[in-house]
Amino acid sequence: MIQVGVNGYGTIGKRVADAVAAQPDMVLRGVAKRSPNHEAESAVKREYDLYAADPDRTDEFEAVGLPPAGTLSDLLADVDVVVDCCPAGVGAQNRDIYDAHDVRVVFQGGEDATVADASFTARTAFETARDADAVRVVSCNSTGLARLLAPVAESFGVETARVTLIRRGGDPAQTDRGPINDIVPDPVGLPSHHGPDVNTVLPGVDVDTAALKAPVTAMHTHSVNVTLETTPTADEVRRLLADESRLFLIPEGAGIDGAGALKEYAMDLGRPRGDLWENCLWGESVHVSGRDLYLFQNVHQEADVVPENVDAIRAMATDTAAAESMATTDQALGVGLESRLDTDTELPDSITADD
Amino acid sequence: MIQVGVNGYGTIGKRVADAVAAQPDMVLRGVAKRSPNHEAESAVKREYDLYAADPDRTDEFEAVGLPPAGTLSDLLADVDVVVDCCPAGVGAQNRDIYDAHDVRVVFQGGEDATVADASFTARTAFETARDADAVRVVSCNSTGLARLLAPVAESFGVETARVTLIRRGGDPAQTDRGPINDIVPDPVGLPSHHGPDVNTVLPGVDVDTAALKAPVTAMHTHSVNVTLETTPTADEVRRLLADESRLFLIPEGAGIDGAGALKEYAMDLGRPRGDLWENCLWGESVHVSGRDLYLFQNVHQEADVVPENVDAIRAMATDTAAAESMATTDQALGVGLESRLDTDTELPDSITADD
Structure with missing residues (x-):
């Protein structure tokens, strides 16, 4: 032991x-x-x-x-x-x-x-x-990017990855953090240090990053573009990513539209503190145009590391x-999320006793 | 059964x-x-x-x-x-x-x-x-007010209670709700309907309410004034309230400064979904001036009912x-929070891996 x-x-x-x-x-x-x-x-x-x-x-x-x-x-x-x-x-x-x-x-x-x-x-x-x-x-962001880019590089080759990191301002209890009511380029000099940090664990993959801070506390959001060396279909990319144990492809029919719903999902599953140890990728965001792959993913800054x-x-x-x-x-x-919901359904009911 | x-x-x-x-x-x-x-x-x-x-x-x-x-x-x-x-x-x-x-x-x-x-x-x-x-x-707000005002009325008498309800705009996953970046009087006509609603379960206690909506999702906050019929000390009020099973007096030394930290506390305790079934009152906010009692309390809109x-x-x-x-x-x-922390200590460490 x-x-x-x-x-x-x-x-x-x-x-x-x-x-x-x-x-x-x-x-x-x-x-x-x-x-x-x-x-x-x-x-x-x-x-x-x-x-x-x-x-x-x-x-x-x-x-x-x-x-x-x-x-x-x-x-x-x-x-x-x-x-x-x-x-x-x-x-x-x-x-x-x-x-x-x-x-x-x-x-x-x-x-x-x-x-x-x-x-x-x-x-x-x-x-x-x-x-x-x-x-x-x-860091949580570098971890999330390495988990995503490694299988993509192995299977499809990466010419250049370009990622915009829209970062949470602070953790839920950090009431003394900013920004409030603004989205602040941080650092304003481009590219940010996140790309080189990814290379400390994933050398040889060209990745440029731009980072901002937003007035949210639940998760970071990554807007990802990867120029590939090959031309897979979006479904081939989805299947590759779905096979990674620490990536969760959010199903289209789940009615999960953001970090709030992701945390709700985790809490309904009984996850301790509502933790999401996995990268959370929107399956329907995965798009391939020529050699360019695009997707959105969220990273739970308190949990993924x-x-x-x-x-x-x-x-x-x-x-x-x-x-x-x-x-x-x-x-x-208990890492590893699976959902049987994979078809289009309506957005969730808004069921709350009035306040 | x-x-x-x-x-x-x-x-x-x-x-x-x-x-x-x-x-x-x-x-x-x-x-x-x-x-x-x-x-x-x-x-x-x-x-x-x-x-x-x-x-x-x-x-x-x-x-x-x-x-x-x-x-x-x-x-x-x-x-x-x-x-x-x-x-x-x-x-x-x-x-x-x-x-x-x-x-x-x-x-x-x-x-x-x-x-x-x-x-x-x-x-x-x-x-x-x-x-x-x-x-x-x-409602969650009326429940929270009735729980608070009932013991106060029984022990000290209530001449008039006046409460400002700073309400959460929506629940954590309700991304389509407002307000954003504003505090909106709602309803703007005074007093609000919350006072009469309290009287449906606590008749005979005079309570005027004013309500606003704020761009937060975790909890409602109540700023409470009660003109009493007697003149207890603040400690007498605290002891009375601490005896109620569905009221939680936040200890001064806990480093809990708002709804974010309250939810963190609940999640650290392993509460399902981080639920706070109890009214959460700041013990150090309890203040008596003449016959006027003042305090802040938070109500978890998803849980207290x-x-x-x-x-x-x-x-x-x-x-x-x-x-x-x-x-x-x-x-x-598992309703009923107890803490052994009741003395002044420093605010909590801010311990987070950098993002």
Whole structure:
């Protein structure tokens, strides 16, 4: 059993903790957090051992009735791998303490690629983690693009991919984030850094990206164009993508018109926190004109990297093959959406008691 | 066992169906729906018998691989009580078919009060349902106000309550609703109809309401003033409210600053669909100045009426006492939030992998 700790128990950390705890070959030894807020309380309610990430703040945990099991150092002494889910940039500051405890570490995509020996997605870069002391799971957007472009490149060849990323402004509880009432080019300089980030896990595929921020919180939306090297039909593209376990082709008849309905779908399925671990692609958006492929996909910024973190742990700590690891992760989490709805029906009823 | 059917499987209907299925003394015989969208599919995945609400559209269900168990009439033949969760106004149109099948019916607050023999909340009007053939659970906002004002009136006396309702524009998947980028007085004529609606379940309490719509989807927010007949301290008010099972006093140290964080809290607790069945009141907002009480509370428009529907069924179909019914409902659903966080701590970490 792989002994795993999670440092940082926010949006990503709490999901990674749950995912690790669900794996048959991993033990979640505990989670470390800086401040004792409602998320810290929820960790205790889930019976996770809670550690104080900042040893100078253990008294704050005790003051609110959440006495920590120890400090981050205590947690690191017990684990084979730590997953760093701290805010962007804080991970790099933590590198020294991880090295001091001689633990392998998985960083998140908010860190610079130089923080780790390799960047990671399970679909495209599993083997890069084999001998690494530290890997970085690329960001939610890069993960979503690599998952999409890898099978397209393998089957149809990619001359150039051009993607507009319409990004969510913040996560649902981040009320202090913008933008409000605007769509802001960010960064305004083109192309954006997202393309090169995709290349850290999918080298050799030419991809230009343009990114903006919108006043939404549920998901990112990608408007994708790929100039292919061949001329498949749209149905051939759909069938290829439908075979990928971490891609979900939204059926035309489902009445799912955006991120709100996608989250509703996930919550109706009983998904924890309404999480969508899969890229969500509109099947009817897939269009091929000559060698140009077009489609829309959504990426759940809180969730899509979670199975990737699990696979990164397994890639570093075992000799499990990529396909086997992904299958184990997916089965333990419940990744993989299937719908029998594939024909045109009406839009959903609007059934709500009046307010 | 009370045999229950649900007609209308949207925002409210699917939640009521789950709540009924969870009760120890009720059987969910099936759900009826007009169109076979992703919500219909989710009902089948939950192994609920799915009925076609419109007998002329059964072929649409068959066409998408969701053959119905029958029509609404077939469902009504098997139940003691039907819960009508159809869009506002459609319930009244359904009254004839319910009467023809001689079933008791629970309507939602989108219907006029005249649709039923009595209006209902469990806390204030349980006994009104005893001999009724039809009751109407009042709207989410009226439910939330009755739950709050009833204990305040009982303990401290209410001279006048004045409430500004800042309402959500639509539910999370309702992308076709407004307003966008505005806060719209609605209705602009004052006072709004919400006060009289509260009086259908809480007569004798003077309450004036003003309502607006805001471009949010998660919850309604109430800004409450009550001129009391006595002069309790703020702590006395807090203690009174904390004793009510369907009120949740948000602790000061939790780092919960709005609806986004409240939903995050509910999802971290593993609540189905992140539902908040309780009024959510900010404990630190409770303020008393002379005889004037002030506070903020949030109401989850998709969820707070759900336990009320369950109690309405039990009130009509059994001789269970109100307190016993509410306790049974709450235990089966998991209603009742408790937090050990009650002291000041910092705001939550913002821990998210960069996008």
